[in-house]
Structures are given as C-alpha cells and as structure tokens.
Amino acid sequence: MTLILGISAFYHDSSVAILRDGEVVAAASEERFTRKKHDASFPRNALRECLQMADADVGDLDYVGFYEKPFLKFDRLLETYLAYAPAGYGSFFRAIPRWLQTKLHLPREIRKQLGKQYKRRIVFCEHHESHASSAFFPSPFDEAAILTIDGVGEWATTSWGVGRGNRISLKNEIRFPHSLGLLYSAFTYFCGFRVNSGEYKLMGLAPYGEPKFVDLIFKHLIDVHDDGSYRLNMDYFSYCHSLRMTDRKMERLLGAARRNPNEPIRQVDMDLAASIQRVTEEVVLRMAQYVFDQTKLDSLCMAGGVALNCVANGRLLREGPFKQIWVQPAAGDAGGALGVAWLIWHQLLGKPRVANALSAQPTSLLGPPADREVDVQALRESGAVTRHLPLDDELYTTVVKLLAGGNVVGWVQGKMEFGPRALGGRSILGDPRNPEMQSIMNAKIKRRESFRPFAPSILEAHSQDYFEIPGGDSSPYMMFTFDVQEKRRLPVDQSIPPSIERGRQSHSDLPAITHVDYSARVQTVSQQRHPRFYGLLRKFYEETGCPAVINTSFNVRGEPIVATAADAYRCFMATEMDALVIGNVLMLKTEQPESARQSSQRELRELEPD
Template sequence: MNILGISSFYHDSAACLVRDGEILAAAQEERFSRVKHDSDFPKQAIAYCLQAAGLTSGSELDLVAFYEKPFAKFDRILSTSLALAPRGLRPFLKAAPTWIKQKIWLKEIIRNELDYEGKIVFPEHHESHAASAFFPSPFEEAAVLTIDGVGEWTTSSIGHGSGNRIELLRELRFPHSLGLLYSAFTYYLGFRVNSGEYKVMGLAPYGEPRFRDLILAELIDLKPDGSLRLNLKYFNFLAGLTMTNRRFAALFEGPRRQPATDLTQRHMDVARSLQAVVEETMLRMARHAHALTKSSNLCLAGGVALNCVSNGRILREGPFEKIWIQPAAGDAGGALGAALLAWHQFENKPRQVSLTGADRQRGSFLGPDYDSREFLRAQKIAATELPNAELFGEVARLLAQGHVVGWYQGRMEFGPRALGNRSILADPRIATVQETLNLKIKFRESFRPFAPSVLRERVSDYFELEEESPYMLLVA
C-alpha cells in the first residue's frame, strides 16, 4: 500500500512516501525550489517521492494524508480574529483570500496537483508530530512529547505510544505556547519568525540569563507540570502583524533590533535568558510526561524539539533512560508522521520494532541521490577520482592542513541538519576555522555554531555523553 504524506502552506513544505509501513522517501520542497522554508505545495518533493517508489503518477497512490485539519485551523484563525474585532479584522482580511484558498479548497488542490481521486485523510497537526516521533523510533512503547508554535488549536501535547497506537493524554492550547514565546523573542531580536529560531539558540551561549526571572515574573506563568500561560498584554500576534509590542520592548530595555544591525551584549543576554526558560519548561513537561505514562522512553517532535540544548538537559536531568527525537521535528516531519499515522492507526496495520535497537528513520537519508560523475561532466568540472582508501587519507590530510572540504555521498538528508551526506568538513583544532566557515563560505553570522563528528567509541574522551547522537539533536 502506497501512502503519500504531505505538509504545506505554512512553512517547510514536504512530502513522504510510505509503502506498507516502510519509509521509502521524504524531502522538503526547499531542497528543489531553493527557497528557504518554502511553504508552497510541494510539487517537486512529491515528484521525487513518487519516482523513488517507482510510481509514474499520483493516480497510483492508495492513500494521501495531509498533516493537519485545514477547517479546524481556519476556525482558529477566524474565531480569533472575530473575538478581537475590530483590531483583529485588518490582518485577517489581508490574509483571508490566501487562507481560504489553501485551507478551504485544500482537498481540491491535492486532487488536481496529483491527478488523484482516492481517499484523503486529515489527522490533527499534533497527531502527525506525535506519529513522526513515535512510529519511526526504536521503542515498543514510549512517552511522546510534541511542542511547537500552534497547530489547529494545540500548541503542545503529551501522549503515550504503544505498538501501533498513540493516545494523546494532555494538551496546551492556543494562544499559550512555548513555541510562540520563542518566536516572539526571535522577532524581537531581529531574526525572521519560523526561520531564525535556531539563531537565537546559537546566540544564547554568549549571554548571561539576567532576564530569566523577569520573563518568569512578567511574560509567562509557568506551572510545575510545564504548562504555561502567556501574559498577552506583551504580545501582538493575536491581532497584529507583529509578534511583540511596545510594552515588550520596554520590559527588555530597548526597541526591537532591526535585522542586519549589530548584536549587543543585551541581545545576547535576552537570548540566554529565553533559553534558560525554555530548558526549564521542557524539563518540566518531560517530567510530567513521565509521571503520566511511567515509561522509561521519551519521543520528541515539533519545532521546539529542534532545541538540542534543551534535549540534552532532558537526557541528563530528566527521568527517562532513553530519548529519540524526530530529525525533521518541524512541520516538514508532519508529512512523514501523517503517512505513518495513516498506515498504523487509520489502516490499523501492525508496527515492527527492530531487535537490534535501530530506528526506522534510515539515518534520515531519505532524499534524492545524484550520480557525482554525471554532475561533474554536466558542470564541466575537472576532478580526480580516488579509491576510498586513498580518498579518506587525502581528505584527512587536507583537513589537518586547514583546508575546508565539501563532502557529498548517497542520499540527501531529510530535516534541517547536515548529517554527513551533504556536509562541510573542517578541523576544529584550528582557531580561525569557525570564522572562515561562517563568514567566507556560508556567509552567515559569526556566532553560529557547528557540530562535532566523533567516533562512537571515542565520544566519552571528549564529551559527557553516553548515548549515540546521529541526528545532531543533543548537546552534551
């Protein structure tokens, strides 16, 4: 049975093809369109998934699963705007034509784009996140924690997965959201919402958490179980086209930073303070998930689950023996989750867990592969081909000499992290390498971090980490 999962029309559009419960292919539209966080209908990602499965058209699919319920999401948007009228009507009317097309006529869009007349299912947004976290995991049963900005109404959920079923036990509802809190600070610090949150996490280590207590006193009411309520007088996302307001700026000693202007120590301190609050909140949520499920395993998904610093704290300080995080934890992974949810729960098909302890994500190498010789010929690039034994030695020599190496092999990664198949390699012992990579090669902010790659048997020589971390989602 061929099931296509789709996520689109918010950010990070993606497609995933599952055949009889096996993940065959998954890719984000941005990898083909070259538009960062592309939100359009993922035509090219779908075409790739069909091709990878040996299908010639969408008419050969048995089932299509979209990652959320468009009518429920539109209900939230409409009811929120009406509740705040007349203040909320202006932004609603501005966006209404696009929303109506994308939300109300979604089924027709899918049928027309795919030439597909079969069944289409619409799980809830956080059901898709939960499915993406649990079903590919190596666990027979686990607590499941999903955290993001907002789906239909849910902003965080706690569930329990067992066999081929997931039961959602608790939820936090809009407008109270850890993800929206993070996005508000992303906006205030001058980065793009739904795009620059990882920059805030990267900026945090350069600051001091001097605003932590202020955030907890003024912005959020954080409960022992990790649930929270935002003080909405400081936020503008309900009725306006911005995330924060003047009260928010006054609270943090200055106006919103304009994009591309210099970052000050105050900005770094704000980022560090936010990170401290997020870590504490996620840790409380994880502990509550353990109290509800009594499981020794935890699965995580949702955009906030990409906060690898918080994940590391949950592993070190939380009650779980093992955790597994969906590599495409954001909305892109919703396509994968929707497809697996359709197979296991909608179709009631059994789920097999590997006896070796391996997950079903296939290293997250689920994207397209291209023949390197064909590429070099097409681009007329001169190259020397070496056998692997010589190639590895030559690459090691170049790295030790301070050179930067582009490494390409196999299938493209699914998710935001470069996991070794499309990666830039450099020697971390060289003091100038971070500046070289950030400013001269990747053309990005100088504070942005890089991930170390270490042999499993040598991890404890350098880091306080006992678990494998193949997906760049845990900070030791």
C-alpha cells in the same frame, strides 16, 4: 503492496514522504528543489523526486494524507480575529483571500496538484497527531511517552500522550494563544532575527549572555503550573492581531528597544537570548516531569519545532526523568509528512509495528541522490574540472590531507538528509583542531554571524572520550548538545564576561567545535549508519589522531541545503571553499574556470539574506 503519500504544505517547509508497506522509501522538502528557503508552496518538485525514488507514479498511490485539518485551523483563525477585532483586521485582510482560494479547498487542491490521477481517499489528521506519529512510530521503543511542542497547529501548541505498539493516544494539550514555541519566537523577533528561521540563531547566541531576565519573564510573561502547563500574559504579545510578535509594551518591560535586523548585536540581546533559553529549558523539564509522573515510562519521543532546540534536549537528557529520548530528526512541520503517512499505516489500517533498535529512520538520509555519474558528467560538460578517485581509500586519504592542511571541503554523498541537520550527505567539513576554522568558515564559507557555533561529527566509538553523553555513546541525528569532557577543556580568561569576545578564545583541544559554554551539538557516526562518512572519519583519525571533523550544512546564509550536484558546485564556486567531493569525484578550486566563480557569485547574491 501499499503505497502511502504524506504531505505537509501551504504553511512552512512543504514536504512529502512516501511509505511502501510501512517502510520509508523517500522524503524531501520542496525548498531543496526550488531554492526558496522554507518554501510553503505545494511540494510538486519534492513529489516528483520522491515518486522517482519509489519507482512509482501518482496512479500507484493507495492513500494520500495531509498533516493537519484545515477547517480546524480556519476556526482558530476566525475566532482569534473576532476576539481581537478590529485590531486584527490587517492580518485578517491578508490571510483570508488565500484561505478562500486554496486552504479551505485542500482536497480539491491536492487532487489538482496530483494531476487528477489520484481517485482514492485523502486522509486528514490533526497537526499534533502528525507530530506525535512522526516521533513515536520510527522510534526504537515498543512503548514510550510522547511530547510535542511547537508554535501552533490548529489549536494545540503543546500535547502529550503515549505510544504503544502500533497505536498512539494523545491525552492532553495546551491551546493557542499560549505557546512555548511562540514565546521563543517572540524573543527571536525582539532580538532582530527572523521568526521561523532565526530561532536557532537565538539558541546559538544564548551562551554569550547572562540569564538576567529569567525572573522577569516568569513574573510577567509566562505562568507555569506544577503540572507543566502554562499560560502567557497576552498583554505583551501582538501575534494574535498583527504581523508583529511584540510591540512597545514589551520594550518598556525589558527596558530595551527591539533590535533592527541590520544593527549590531547588543549585550542586551545576548542576555535576552540566555534568559529565554533558560526559561524554555525549565518549562520543558517541568512538562517532561509531569508526563513521566503520569505515564511511568522510561522512554520519551519528541517532535515539534521546539524539539529542534538541541540545548534544551541535552539538558532534558541529563537532568530529566527519562532514561532514553528519541527526537524526530525532521521535528518541524516537514516531519508531519512522515507522521501522517505512518498514522495511516498503523492507526488507520491497523498494520503491526515492530520496534527497531536502530529506529525505522536509521539515518534520515531519505532524499534523492546527487552523486550519480550523470550528475557529475553534467558538471564536466559545463566546464567543471574533475578528478576521479575510484578507490575509497585513495579518496579518503586525499580528503584527509586536504582537511589536515587547513582546507574546507564540500562533501556530497548519496541520498539527501531529511530535516535541517547535515549528517554526512550534504556537508561542509573542516578540521576541528584548527582554532581559526570557526571564523574562517563563518565568514568565508557560510557568510553568517561570527558567533554561530559549528557542530562536530565524531566516530561513535570515541565519542565518550570527548563528550559527556549520558546513557550511551550514540547521537546520530545531531539533536542534542553535550558538554565537552573536563580533560579536553582549556582555561579561558574568566575576567572577560560571557560575550562574543570571550568566545574567540580556544575552549578545548577541539576549539573549532567547542562553544563558549564548553558544549557542542554532536553527531556520532557508525559504520552501520553512515559507511562512507565513517570511512572518512576513520582515515582522519588514523592520520591525525583526531576522531572528529567539523560538519556543517552545505549551504550559505539565505539558501536551503543543496540538493543536487549542480547546487553543490554553484555554492562551492561562489564561496572560498577549497575542494568539493561528489561521490568519488574530487574538484579543487584552483583548477576551476574563473567564469564559473563569477556566475555562481551572481546567483548567490540574488538570494534574500536570512
């Protein structure tokens, strides 16, 4: 038996993954346990939980891998600082002490964090190798093209290659400072959202605007070549030499000032969001076409932070040259922990790989469970009032009645999802037929911006009846947006221009999950992948005739997705959620003690807004 630990740490979304003989045993991000969103510290809590799931300790590990090469990254930082000196002194002064203390001594630091029990080899791979590995090795393809796009690793920001059998080979790359991910982040920053966490807000805002700035962006900010390669005009970006993404020159070009995060969203922000989203899609399509022309392969695997742009992914699936696309559910840096572990197993050790039709990551439910009796008993001892519903059918019937009655239900089942999408393990559920449910859940539950859309989870067998899903009916990871079928759409007042006001109209017979552009980020649910979540959706369909529910991540603005039963109960009590289900245990808000509500609200108020 070979036990491999993969680590992603010290930069963004620190995570660990454990493979046993090439199979994923566990994977989790540190933020879920520390409750610090995007926690970059060494993932000691995630490591403890994953080792427990693997029934192992540090001394049992055969290999440890780290998802990038720190010396190459340090080389890039030094060269960048020197190129922009003295302008970059401020950011240089802030970064270097941490590098000298920790990041340049990662082998020592990793062994220290592992408690000096690990005496074997530590393997370092390049950042985009870990992305490529995380994309191809768990995919259902024997061979496929690979495309990885993010902000920046060591030097690479975009790379492409090929995976065959148990090997990956990267052919070419685009290097820092030219980065599609950083271009998108620059507009995220300009529109007043936080870099590295607000990009999905910008994506959600885009359909409310008009892409008025597309030509200007292509003319002044990014030069895209026929082969999909590109260069940014660095005169307009300041991320190389400051802690800001853009400066006054960008404001003069766009004819608008950067939005302060505390100010209302403007029409120009919507138009900028629509424009950079369109530009991103066009560049991704052009890169994918070039990769297809070079490889002549029908399948594509993707990873990297830009691969979390489900709108671009959906357009690539509809309009691009590839017949099949598989996107790593943890496509950001967290997935690098999986990537380096698989790279060690297949590429270093030469172990064979057999492609699985369901993929080697069939559900991405890879974290620790939260519905054990001991977890629920601890809640009871703290004062929670619970109802035990031992039969699945009784549980499903009760929850369906709550949902159909306009209630919002927290749903915690089994293992925790790895990656940013809630897939039925740590979810908040609602009735998608209710036209008020989007505003209710945004304002009273998620405590986030009113324009943010919600995603549907739908029975896989009924997905084509509601959504235009090219190439089949399966989208289990919520990584693509699809258009709502024409027959489901409702007419809207076209005299209202694309805006948040137009978005308040019902756009389909599932109004709570249909975005202003008639799209939705879809998760299809099958009995094979998600048996309990499938059972709930099946019962909802039988009782209401609707095969879908709203499925959003179980957290509020500023906090990570809940990990434990205690996290879920605190979030439940601090919001206006109506019911909480953990395993087969139901908790109704009206039956809970007022003291629990007050203490939970105090804890959530301490979280820094995202």
